[in-house]
Amino acid sequence: MKPEAVAVLIPAHNEEKLLPRALAAVGAAARHPALAGLHVITVVAADACADATADVAAGAGASVLHLGSRNPGLARAAAARCALSTLAAPPAAVWLASTDADSTVPPDWLAFQLDQARAGWDAVVGTVTVAHWPPVPELADRHRLLYDASRPAGGEPWRHPHVHGANLGVAAGAYLDAGGYPALPVGEDHALVRALERGGHRVLRTHGCPVETSSRLRPRAAGGFGDHLARLATEKGAVS
DSSP states (O other), rough: OOOOEEEEEESSSSSTTTTTHHHHHHHHHTEEEEEEEETEEEEEEEEEEEESSSHHHHTTTTTHHHHHHOOOOHHHHHHHHHHHHHHHGGGGGGGEEOOOTEEEEOOHHHHHHHHHHHHHOOOEEOOOEESSSSSSEEEHHHHHHHTTTOOOOGOOOOOOOOTTTEEEEEHHHHHHHHTTOOOSOOOOHHHHHHHHTTTOEEEEEEOSSSSSHHHHHHHSSSTTTHHHHHHHHHHHHHOO
């Protein structure tokens, strides 16, 4: 693939507090020297928001969709449609990168994904890290034990089993061929990756460029990473 344009897709529900940091990080990644000459846009799908999420996104220069579905699958799919209709490049030359409003991508995030795209990968499925843990005893250790259970010893490449909408990239042509994000309230990222793999697309599972995500125990989206942490916290004591 020879990328000509990149779209960063961010679903958001009442994220006025965390979204500015997420957008600042995406902006830094878009300014990486490896992206010079590429058209890069950010699309925020403000989904059933009762706060200033849409204003925050618009103020940061993102394209904003106003939705009322409270459905991450519909929100990511709507953001992808908006991006593809906005960009002048054909789908074969567009890379769709997905992250979350409570997450912070590293400065080389887009450059890393595009390196994999140029190497022939149709999708990049990354991992997440947590920098700031809530004061729940042993929560971080319990999470790491489960999350890293399949990591090989000795620094060997880790084809991890995880899928996070916070750290996912896909060539637009492969995305469309796989049917895009399904309208699921949870697990739309997993469903897309399964469809890509069933369709014979080259999917790279890598821990090479992790994204920092929130450790809040009352997440906006049910059934995702935050609920995983909340279950672990509950096993050790009351959720704070």
